Structure formats: structure tokens, C-alpha cells
Amino acid sequence: MHSTSLRRLLPALIAGWALIAAGCGSSSGAPGGAEVGAGKQGGELTYLWSADIDHLDPGQTYSRLGIALQRTVNRALYSFSPQSGTDAVPDLADGQPEISQDAKTITVHLRAGVMYAPPVNRAVKAQDVKYAIERAFTTNVTSPYARAYFGDIEGAPAKPVAISALKPFSGLQTPDDATLVIKLTKPSAPLVAAALVMPITVPVPENYAAKFDADSPTTYDQYAAFTGPYMVVNDRKTGKLTGHRPRRKIELVRNPNWVKSADFRPAFLDRIHIQEGNDEQVVAARRTLSGDSLICCDSSQPPTTILRQALTRNKNQLGRTAGAGVRWIAMNTTIKPFDNLNLRKAVIAGFDRSELRRTRGGEFVGPMAQSYIAPPIPGHDESGGDKGFTDLDWMQHPDGDPGLAKKYFDAAGKQGVPVADGAYAGNRKLLMITTNAQPGLKTAEVAASEFERLGFKLDVRKVPQDVLYTKYCGVPRAAVAICPNAGWEPDFYDPEATVRSTFDGHAIMPSNNSNFSQLDNKKINDAIDAASTLSDTERDKAFAAVNKLIVEQAPAIPYVWDDEFQLESHNVQAVMNPYDGIWDLTFTSLK
Secondary structure: OEOOOOEOOOOOEEOOOEEEOOOOOOHHHOHHHOOOOOOEOOOEEEEEOOOOOOOOOOOOOOOHHHHHHHHHHOOOOEEOOOOOOOEOEEOOEOOOOEEOOOOOEEEEEEOOOOEOOOOOOOEOOHHHHHHHHHHOOEOOOOOOOHHHHHOOEOOOOOOOEOHHHOOOOOOEEEEEOOEEEEEEOOOOHHHHHHHHHOHHHOOOOHHHHHHHHOOOOOOHHHOOOOOOOEEEOOOOOOOOOOOEEOOOEEEEEEOOOOOHHHOOOOOOOOEEEEEOOOOOHHHHHHHHHHOOOEEEOOOOOOOHHHHHHHHHHOHHHEEEEOOOOEEEEEEOOOOOOOOOHHHHHHHHHHOOHHHHHHOOOHHHHOOOOOOOOOOOOOOOHHHOHHHOOOOOHHHOOOOOOHHHHHHHHHHHHOOOOOEEOOEEOOOOEEEEEEEOOOOHHHHHHHHHHHHHHOOOEEEEEEEOHHHHHHHHHOOHHHOOOEEEEEEEOOOOOOHHHHHHHHHOHHHOOOOOOOOOOOOOOHHHHHHHHHHOOOOHHHHHHHHHHHHHHHHHHOOEEEEEOOOEEEEEOOOEEOOEEOOOOEEOOOOOEEO
8 A cells, every 4th residue: 555655554464374464553542542442422523635535446446545445434354443453353254264275265254244335235245345356457447456466366367458358257256145265376375365455355246336347447436335334425326426526525424234233343423524625734734733523634644843743732632653664755767867777876875865754754753764664564674674785885875975976976977877077967857746735745845856956857746645646656658757755555564565566567557556666677576476475584584685676776765664643633532543554434533
């Protein structure tokens, strides 16, 4: 999942076939030490966002906000609760996945009593989950991770196909309405089982969705069916989502068909207003701290000035969870001059990465990132821990080293790259797309200043955060040279989920792409495939080696492994979910 940049998230497999997540909540899982799961029923809450979600379609969404919203309005097979800490809990599933001894078959039984909201108005069936996974492999839906995590299912196409050409997967079987059997071509059941927390396992009723999925791209995003405690306001006859006005608002009300006894979520609130367009997040943060019934922000932390204030004067209105993600500035390796390795090394060597980290709060929010596997993730220690790979000199000077940068600029110059006086000397303006909201905007401004100091000419464009991913950085044909708001929280508490979607060449997608650097290195691709078949300590070592191969290719400028922060009004008893590091609306209440 992308972090603020992308949300990507944290399940995992450790000890047997257990699914677990990384991260821990603030005191007792909520600011002020409130007991998780205890709250007052009723009331309305407003959530201040700057941008919109990427998609309401569970098969398409891959942003932090999109996945968090799915947890509010839908039910995947497995999920994470602030109460469960590091353990994934059965959600739509009725118990943990059953994995065969050869690790090639997974059986999941569905919970009884889960109903779709109007206008579908029927019980969920295993066939709905089957269709949800299958549709994710089509060009109409284009899931950014379906192939990476579910590609070993028997009958899954190697590349997305038109939904009109989609054939039922022989490896997805439904012997009855309450049982899903997943057959795999490889012994990859632990990884696939971990991926059952992903939103493409949210059920999609084919008899209702097929007419929308026939469009390319699908229009199901505007008519999505819901199974969670809340639903987006819709036309009860047609299903049209009247409560979603892109970049303006999302209105959530109770799902009248939700059965409380069949869900672990308390769902205290009666109505939730998601107010978008709050580009001035300093204003939104101050409004939250001084107002009533408000929470913010849609970034993983408030603007730095407000964060400092909250840490000293508003501690009881600040939520914090330990992060498992990393932030970086992505350089597009397919666009000159970033197609030159020495040039990329020169940029990293000369960049003031400490100043980048200060835009997020400095040392307090987390250590300087020296690679792409964050501290809580297996493989981090094997990657040199917080010091990283000390033999890679361009990574060892976070304040920037002009002399070292010159060394690599000169090496690039000998390979035909225009350089002069220890800096880049090309005349072409490079496209940089940045969010228009803080603190990401400040990060981008510092990054732009650093690139210009190193000789680069830029064409900087500001867009809403959702547009940044859906129209630019996540779309290779947009030819974005620099994406300064990149970052990642792994889909699984596992090193593969950290590096596959972000730096595997096979993961590059025409849209919903998460490999912003478009790094396609055969040695790295093959090493990821080889490491994915291993387990336990050998797996961690192998992915640490993959991590080093990526750092050696210098595709991006990593600058922080940071924690997550959120704000609430004085009368709100909000609870953060460690899975995505933002407020969990299904556990939040008013005091």
C-alpha cells in the first residue's frame, strides 16, 4: 500500500501460517489512553481531507485512504483491528485459512449473516469473492497487485485481459456458498494467505456488477456495493453513489443490513462526513485542535509546525503509531538523465536528505532511511540495520557531500551525460509532480531546491494527492521524471511486500503503477523471484540481498523511516489502526 504516497499496509506471515501486522498504537491504542472498543453510541463526525481517495472500487484501490475507507464500508476475508494488535482477524472469513501440507491449497470458510447494503440486499456468497479476485486480473479493473500476490492461482492470466475474454479460474473453487478453495501452481500458500487481507477479497456480486464491469475502465467505482457497518450514500434503486462528489466530499451512513453480532467492529458513529479540499492542512489541523467533532489529516502526519505544538500542548489530541514504511524521492530511470546510474548516485550523494527529513519533523519522527526495508520488517537487520549498507559511499552522507557528488557526476560525464563543475549541465526541463498539500508540498519544495542546486532545470506542477497517483506518478505514459512524494508501507509484514510492487520490473503497470522509478533490472527481478520461494531466516537474508541490489541501482532518494501521527478534537475518542497508521472510523466515537 502506498504510504501517504501510496498506502500501501502491513499484514504478514510469521510462525506457522499466522497472519500478523506491524506497528503498535499509541497508549492503549488511542490518544489519552482511551480503552479500544469502549465508546458512546451515536453522533456525527467530520474527517478533514485535502484530497480524494483513488478509488471506491475495492478491486482498484491501493492508497492508504482507499484501503482505510474499504475497512469502514466493506469486509475483506481478513482484516486488522486496533484491539488485535499484530494479529490479523477473520472478517468476512469464519476462522483462519486452512493451508494444505504441500502449501498449494488454501481453504477459507465464510461467516454467516453478512449482508449487502441496498440495492443488492442479499447475503454474501463465496462466489462473490471468487468474482472479486478474477475481475482484478482484467484491463477493465487493473488491480496494481493482483498479479504480484495472486498470480499463482491456477488459471490466472499472466497479463490483464479484457473482461469479455476472462475465463473462470480453475484454481478458484466454491463447493458451496460458504466455502472458497484456492488452488495454486506453486507452494506459495503462505504468501497468498497473507494477501487475503487485501481489498480485492472484498466480495463483488457479479449479477449486480457485471454491467458496470463491461465498461472499460469499469464504472463499478460509481455503484459499488457495501458489506461493512457503513455505506456511501446512494440511490437505493440504482446504487448510484450520490454521497461521493470527487475532491469535495464522501458521506457515510449506516448500512441498514449490517448485522452487529456478525462483526468485530463496534461502529459507534451514526454518520461520518469526509470533507475534502482542505489543501491548507495547517488550517485544517488548527481547526481540528480548536473545534468539535473533527479529526484530520489524510496525510500520515500534520504539518510540522502543528505537530510540534501538539507534542507539547495538545498531547491528548494526538495519535501516534509506529511506522513500517519508508519515504523517498523517486527518479524515473527510463527518462534521461536518470537512465544513467552514475548520475543517480551523484544526485543521492549530493542531496541534503537531512533537510528532507526535517520537512516531516526531523529526528523525532524516525531515523534516516538508508535502504527500503524499514526497521520493523524482517530483513532490516540483515540490511545493516539503521546504518544500511556502509560500503555504498553515496548513501553515507545524509547532509550531502559535494566532493563525492562530483566524483559520480564526472563518471556520468564520461558516459555522455552533460555535466560541468561537479553538477548536471543539461538544458531540458524535467517534469516534477507534487502534492498541493502539506507536509508533502514542503518536502517537494526542498527536493526541487536540491535538484536545482545540483544543476537540474525543473517543470514543477502541483496537483491534489489523489491525482498525483492516478494521473501522473502511477501512470508511466505521463512521463514524470521526479515524484517527490513517494513512499511505501508494505502490504505484508514481510520484505517481499516491501520491494516487489515498488522495484520489481514485472510489477510495472500501465496504470495504478507503484514502481514510480520504473526500475526494471533483470538481476533484481530474478532475485525477488528466487527469494520468494524461501522461508524463515533464509528468506530474510535473501531479501536483504535484494534490498542491497536495489540500493546499488540508486533509483530513488530515501530519507526517513517515520512514525504516523493524527489529530482529533477534544470531544472525540479516536482510535488509530496500526495497519495503516490513520484513524479507524469503525472504532472511533464521540465523548
